[in-house]
Amino acid sequence: MTTISPAHKYFSAGLAGAVENMTTSPGAVRAVTEDCLVLIRAREPALRSMVHVDEQGALAQADKLDTLLAEGSEPLPLHGIPVVIKEIYSIDGMPDSSGSKLPTPELFEPEGKVMHDLRSAGCVILGKSFSVEFAFGQFNLDRTMPVNPCARQGDTPEDRATGGSSSGSAAAQAAGYCGFAMGTDTGGSVRLPAALCGVVGFKPSEGSLDTGGIFTLSAQLDTPGFFCNSVTDAALIFDSLGGKADVFSAEVDEFCIGIPSGDLVNRVDSEVAAAWSGTLQQLESTGVSFIEIDMPSLETAGQYFAKSLPVELLNYLGREYVIENQSLLDQVTHARLQPFLDGPPVVFQPNDFGEIRQEALSCLAAAGVDCWMIPTVPCVAPLLSELENLEAVADWQGYVSRNTRYTSLLGHAAISLPLPDDLAGLMPVAVQISAPAGRDQALLQAATRIESLLDC
Template sequence: MSLVKPSHAGYFCGQSVVELAERLRAGSLTSIELTRAALDSIERLNPTLNAFVQVDAPVALAQARKADQLFAQGVDLGPLQGIPVAVKDNIDTFDYVTTYGSAHFEGHRPSCDALCVQRLREAGAVIVGKTLTHEFAYGPTGDRSLQGAARNPWDSRCMTGGSSAGSAAAVASGMVPLALGTDTGGSIRIPAALCGVVGFKPSFASVSLEGVFPLSSSLDHVGPIANNVEDARLLFEVIAARKVAPAPEARPLRVGWISAGSFGPVDAEVDRQVYYVALQMFGDALQPVGDLAPLAAAMKDTLLTLQRAEAYDVHAERMLEAPQLFDQEVRERLELSQEVRGWQYIRAQAAQAQFKAVMAQIFEHFDFLLSPSVPITATAVDAREVRVGAQSIDVRAAVLSHTSAWNLTGLPAISLPAGQVRGMPVGLQVIGAIGGDDRLLQEMARL
């Protein structure tokens, strides 16, 4: 499923962290060299792609120098030691300004790292900078931020998707081999799919959210963006502070294909391409799931209620005191969020529990569920309507349509590169059972 290199390609484009780690330990490569390669790629590509919102070369090189010194002393902190990593700008870092993509926090410098960043440092990774987030991570397009719009490495006229916009663009373009993102309705998987890389949303609460600016407390997740599944696993193991369990003995898989239309309109070419890749991967194990449309519609309504209520709780004082500092689209979403009633939120919480139970029953019959990650290819930056077949639909609703249900139910889900349609990347989404992160990662790495 590898793609040719994008139009804008840096040093790490398509590179394997596993292989880079082997070279570091063999002494044929240093962390200083890798970090300089990252900085050089950022300097060359970022003016076009706007993936990074802050980079500090002396800070990054000091981390790399320390990693090399530890190697020289025979100290090995693990496979990410000396590897450049980018961190989304809604995740706290004590040594980099963290704005959450908003004028409300322009120039803000956190007092300490988020726990996931602390774990990266303890593993010897080199934090090279912060990547663009849609303002407060409240948008799936990645083109509404204090720092502007991130742009797609395959065509800089197009959006990356969001809200982990800069992280996906940074990895897809080869500025860095790994990046951290967050995912509340698809914010890792959407840009990963539209930029042609791997994006993994773990099971709910499997990675700590301490030090991550909240969007929706019952839906937020932290996870990796990488060139391949094995690299995503390495980053997941660090931020989850545990090893992925070995894969069980291979046995026939039961894989369900979610039919086009269940979660909304799908571009016919995208559906054909992603289904073709799914067939190549799973063959006769791939079976139709059945009509999930009624379930999907109810899940969407429940998620919107939870997200709106919880997002407004986070921003109520800012909306009262300085609403003009929000991007207009984000402010409008928060104004809608204000309308959610207490009884609606309580009912949505009860419905969320019911949907989790329904999905547990479905996964008694399947090991994985499959669908396109995103039902369209990347649209132009700032586009808000897109044609899908005979329909004109909202871009934001389209890109979220196939991903958000798995935030509501807390299931692990990964977007894998699945080729191209009309010259732009598309992704295959694979969803696992609750708590099935290890099996999902191991099986996808094996295929």
């Protein structure tokens, strides 16, 4: 299903194993970095996932890390792991970009804590990956989108969409460019493309990772997140960024997961429905139990992303500036902002999600579960030819992001876990496992167990 790259051999056994291999072989960090750069050069004319590749800087970092080992220094947690970064992150020595033709230089801060932590952990920064304009949605029409490396038999390489907004990072991870790739997640911008591209995508709890040095879409919901190959890798990355993620704690004998009733599970395409049913059956056969939970209404999430988020973005960009330069916007972005550009300005008021979040906590507590599970997205990756006009894009964006947006509104931590081919079929299908804010460790422990039981 997924095209595996030569560079993937370094990371297929896990990031911890890759670090061990690189730190016990002289010059290995540079060798791995060079192989990743060769792969990027070979595939980028077709994949379109990268907007800036810093070959010179990456090789200099690799040499420095090799030298540290040669001088007797202890290996760093992610020593030599090559990483791709979503373009809306500020990175020293690389161009700032919000994914838009609209200039926004004054909105970029200096390199932030996440980048500092990645460097301190020993990562090699390969470059920047494509983002949907302002990280606002899943698709652009005026800017050529990246290509999904996963293809159904008979597809041409350009046939399928990645989703977004962290489109380039998802494609780069699926293509094996890197050990992991950084993105951001406001309403699903990591989990959604991870699901469509067949990789793991983790959105930590709201507020658990610092957002400094990252272009702002929503001060309330923006969260740094990342793409990787396994839950164990996700835990190592999260731990290196300052989170707490001991996935090897003792397991409990009884393992129960909440399953929401309603559209989150039931209103999905046939391919996803079949994979979802097979997943539940396989997990039940291994002793996992499920309990139906009655989660809060989806309506609040739909209203927020249709009305409040566009106003928040305009407030950040400057409404008059956008009005004066609206011809520079991608037509998908323009269509979403248009209702708020005409007529009197709408004053942005921070949303109070307290009621719906407390209701969700009460539902989980009443059921006696920490974690709940749904299909990450309700469909497989569409053909790019199906997304060639505004109406088609608008319909798809609302549908494909329904489940991930809802989880974001609750402030929960969530991880998208790709299903094995025998369950997913011809194209990637994923499940999303979620837990209340602050329960990232419990979430990662549950996801590790599910990953093992499904043999993902």
